[in-house]
Amino acid sequence: MIGQAENFSINAIRPAMHIDSKQSAAFLAVAEAGSFEQAAVALHLTPSAVSLRVRALETQLGQALLVRGRPCRATRSGRQLMQHLQRARAMERELLADMAGDGNGEQRAFSAFSLAVNADSLATWLLPSLVPALQRERIALELLADDQEHTHALLEAGLVHACIASQAQAMRGCVAEPLGAMRYRLVCSPGFASEWFPRGISRASARQAPVVVFNRKDALQAQVLREAFGLQASSCPCHFVPASEPLLAAVRCGLGYGMVPELQIQGAVERGELVDLLPSAAIDVALYWHSWRQQPPRLERLARSAMQAARRVLQPVPGTVP
Known part of the structure; x- marks a missing residue:
């Protein structure tokens, strides 16, 4: 009986899978740059070393993560992993920025985020609503403008941290909250x-x-x-x-x-x-704020500021509570 109990406990405890940091860094560099050569330059490695790391990660996960081409692009599984890695990187940067300003009398360092937005929001209500939050939260913001029907694709591709889009349905791992209708x-x-x-x-x-x-x-x-x-x-x-x-x-x-x-x-x-x-x-045209379900606190507070301002100036989205 003792031997059976020991065998059960040994079999039940298995090492949890983890993602190798060097392999994931190589994959993310290729996915963002679009080529193994550019990723190699960024990582100070040879293209073959980058390729070996990505291949090892694909083997471990049992999934193809990249479609090799010119440019390289992430597969569906690759996009999910890329979004996870980008979220982790953003939250780590924010943590380090906050810690750098704690206890030494210095202001917090800036955190950088990117937002895909429709051009008409950018030309009207968006910037005035974001300025106070950007200054308060010390956020450096990169804005990418596109049609409201297509900004969602930039978030799905992992090119931005959040987007304003006309799609009401959030993609997997994200949330979509109504802003109002233009x-x-x-x-x-x-x-x-x-x-x-x-x-x-x-x-x-x-x-x-x-x-x-x-x-x-x-x-x-x-x-x-x-x-x-x-x-x-x-x-x-x-x-x-x-x-x-x-x-x-x-x-x-x-x-x-x-x-x-x-x-x-x-x-x-x-x-x-x-x-x-x-x-x-x-x-x-109904507009929604799309973002990762888990996001850095500063980005979440920025989103809340945008939502409050949008609901003051835009038409209510049918079926939502103003």
Whole structure:
């Protein structure tokens, strides 16, 4: 009986799997740089040494972590591991920054985070809402701007710590919290309306008049044209202006008509500076803050500041409590 008990305890206690730090550092360097050569330079190793470490990690985990190519890219399992390693690195950096300022009378060191954000939020409500928190928390922020339908991909790829996106569903390991909805209106200058829409916008006139679009990912104008007139976006002449404020400037100066955030025009329609071509075509785009489920405390507090500010200026997201 004693021997059986001893055998049971020995068999039950097995060494837990752990990730080798050198192997994980090699994998993360390749995943972020996109090549073994650039990772080797960053790690002061040879490309073959980096490759051996990544291969050993893949063997241990029983998963392919990288698709070898130009550039190299992480597999689905690789993205999960990359996000874990990036979270761990961010939290370690924040801990060290906090400890560096403790007990010696010095201020905390800055922590660096990256945020993917839609250009219209960046041009309107976001920065004023973040400045107090960035200064208070001593955060150095890198902003990556893209369409709200595509910022989510930057978080999924491990290129940012958080993102503002239109997707309500959080990916695995992350949370998504509603910020509010940005309302867009189809507007043009009075002169443009007189020239192209003297009797109001119609299917025929909308097809002839030039429209101003953010970029080829921007689907707002296409949605309005399809729902109101059954038109495809490709049937209309388009100007592409890939920045929020220049796009509004292009509409104001009569280059074309387009969907712009209501926050950006602040009474311009009521003052007669712009014409709302289809008041019934206003679109509310719901925005969500996506971040890792486990994140550094400073980033979490920054997110709370952004959420509080957004809910003061944006439209409520349907189905949520303001």
